[in-house]
Amino acid sequence: MDDLKYQVDLLNAMNRRLMDERKMLQLILDSSSSCYVYVNFKENMVRTLGSWSQYWDFEVKSVSDFEKIFDTVEDDYVMPFRDTVFLEKKGLELSGVQVRKKAGRMWIECEANVIYGRDRKPEEKVIRFRDVTKYNLQNEELTHLVYFDEISGLYNRNYFIRLLGDMIEKADGQGETVSVMFINIDNFRSINDSLGIIAGDEIVQHFGDLLKEFISDNVLVARFSGDIFCVAAYAPSGESSADRIFEGICERIGKPIPISGGQEVLLTVSAGIAEYPEAASSALDLVNCAEIVMFKNRNRGRNSMAYFSQDVLSDFLNNVQMENKLKDAIFSNNFMMYFQPQFRTVDGSLRGAEALIRWKDETGKFISPAEFIPIAEQSGTIVPLGTWIIAESIRNYVGWKDIMKEPIRLSLNISAIQYRQPDFVESLLKIISEYNMNPEELELEITESVLIGDYQEITRKLSLLRGYGIKISLDDFGTGYSSLSYLKNLPIDTLKIDKSFIDTVLTDENTQVIMETLMYMATKLNLETIAEGVETREQFEFMEAIDCTDIQGYYLAKPMPADEFVNVIKAGKSLLLMGDL
Ligand code: C2E
Ligand code: CA
Numbered sequence: 001m002d003d004l005k006y007q008v009d010l011l012n013a014m015n016r017r018l019m020d021e022r023k024m025l026q027l028i029l030d031s032s033s034s035c036y037v038y039v040n041f042k043e044n045m046v047r048t049l050g051s052w053s054q055y056w057d058f059e060v061k062s063v064s065d066f067e068k069i070f071d072t073v074e075d076d077y078v079m080p081f082r083d084t085v086f087l088e089k090k091g092l093e094l095s096g097v098q099v100r101k102k103a104g105r106m107w108i109e110c111e112a113n114v115i116y117g118r119d120r121k122p123e124e125k126v127i128r129f130r131d132v133t134k135y136n137l138q139n140e141e142l143t144h145l146v147y148f149d150e151i152s153g154l155y156n157r158n159y160f161i162r163l164l165g166d167m168i169e170k171a172d173g174q175g176e177t178v179s180v181m182f183i184n185i186d187n188f189r190s191i192n193d194s195l196g197i198i199a200g201d202e203i204v205q206h207f208g209d210l211l212k213e214f215i216s217d218n219v220l221v222a223r224f225s226g227d228i229f230c231v232a233a234y235a236p237s238g239e240s241s242a243d244r245i246f247e248g249i250c251e252r253i254g255k256p257i258p259i260s261g262g263q264e265v266l267l268t269v270s271a272g273i274a275e276y277p278e279a280a281s282s283a284l285d286l287v288n289c290a291e292i293v294m295f296k297n298r299n300r301g302r303n304s305m306a307y308f309s310q311d312v313l314s315d316f317l318n319n320v321q322m323e324n325k326l327k328d329a330i331f332s333n334n335f336m337m338y339f340q341p342q343f344r345t346v347d348g349s350l351r352g353a354e355a356l357i358r359w360k361d362e363t364g365k366f367i368s369p370a371e372f373i374p375i376a377e378q379s380g381t382i383v384p385l386g387t388w389i390i391a392e393s394i395r396n397y398v399g400w401k402d403i404m405k406e407p408i409r410l411s412l413n414i415s416a417i418q419y420r421q422p423d424f425v426e427s428l429l430k431i432i433s434e435y436n437m438n439p440e441e442l443e444l445e446i447t448e449s450v451l452i453g454d455y456q457e458i459t460r461k462l463s464l465l466r467g468y469g470i471k472i473s474l475d476d477f478g479t480g481y482s483s484l485s486y487l488k489n490l491p492i493d494t495l496k497i498d499k500s501f502i503d504t505v506l507t508d509e510n511t512q513v514i515m516e517t518l519m520y521m522a523t524k525l526n527l528e529t530i531a532e533g534v535e536t537r538e539q540f541e542f543m544e545a546i547d548c549t550d551i552q553g554y555y556l557a558k559p560m561p562a563d564e565f566v567n568v569i570k571a572g573k574s575l576l577l578m579g580d581l
């Protein structure tokens, strides 16, 4: 009897435990965001569990009900989904797939698991469905950040280089070529400065959209940074050739781009093209070659494009070498200032001197400033070099003070990059006061390139300098845009007529008319005029006859070292003109 009671108690206890476990299982399933299907093959039984109704809006009562599930997903996923759900047909134990539902574009992860009997026949199967939409979207976003540029939606630099590497590998196998075009929007910085960063972003987006039209199986497009874009074309020919793509870009930017605020911007670009295998064999080198060509080409004018050549590369390498030599030279005292006298036309008296830098490299060879100043400007070395030029010239100038009967003018060439430094005026004034120089004896020669950019800031600085009595001379006048409105609005004292006019003034009637008109205007505006590069007596006489106030050139004197210039000061006049005037 006791035995029976014991057995009943035991059964009850087991039953309770079983019930508890069922409850627990149900609780877990109910609180799970996943849903499950249980299939028992032997009993031909199907049950759904968990959050089934959140995934599917039909019930599964028999195996054939499954067919409905395949209608709910996007077409591309039907086959792999079927393979996973009916994995036992392929004798698999485990299988998984991610599918996308048509409705709501929900991503579902599906995993199926089959248990086989000893006879290898399937006995039971569990299929689990899990919503992975959120996770996938986050992943997509991350992937996008890794591969794409946020503003333009184009590939970013890193990913482009990777894809270009694949392209080159393929081209290598198939004996094909690959063109890489490096593109830069002209004057983007000043667009950004004048219209603001938001407008700048709009322009980048617009330009990116326009480049997207060229994307194809064989054409990749990327934005590298700021205003720099890159295009790669596999087996370029016809529509996908670099020439045609460039033409297409220029056509599309021929129309002004509207930006918010009602303004319109007209863009131009510069491009450099390098081709595999001719220019380089790796993706990175190819892009670098295209970049070098673009930079070299950039100053040639708007919408210009050039192809890579070995000459471009050797020029570039020379420049790099020169840049390094320049940096060393600053430290090793290899620079010297020369001074070229300027004379008054009216009486041949000494007006002043233009300070011109000279560089003797370590082999003792003179390198022309026309060659190294542009490189110093590109690399930024011009800033410390320019400060040295100012200090060294002024040091020489004040050394002559004792022998000067009357003060003369010291003219310094100021590079646009140097002028744009925020502390330019301050640092100049500091040197002037250190050497105790009278600022009224100083003249700064600036070119029109100084005047490009933030016009207000530029003229503010000019007026500030003039407030101290420093004179401003517009160098190479006539070679740039030379808008005459400059002369009316700018605070300047002197026009320095470019040598190219002097070269042709005796032979070309147009030049003569321009010169005569200019001299007339300058007199009216109370500006001094100095002709540079006067090499002959005839040129001198012509300029004198049309009232050019000052003359500089080999005819009267060449640039010379400071100790020789002492003799010019002592004479106080042009020896050549002394007899005449
Ligand atoms: P620039 O400012 O136009 O200087 C005038 C150039 O013409 C100088 O060449 C001068 O030696 C040369 N020259 C003067 N008279 C004659 C002449 O009658 N015939 C000929 N054929 N040439 C004449 P340089 O010294 O070789 O300088 C070339 C350029 O390098 C300068 O052109 C200027 O742009 C730049 N540069 C020279 N020194 C400096 C400097 O100290 N600072 C800066 N920023 N640039 C400088
Ligand atoms: Ca000059």
Ligand code: CA
Pocket: 475, 476, 496, 498, 499, 532
């Ligand atoms: Ca000049």
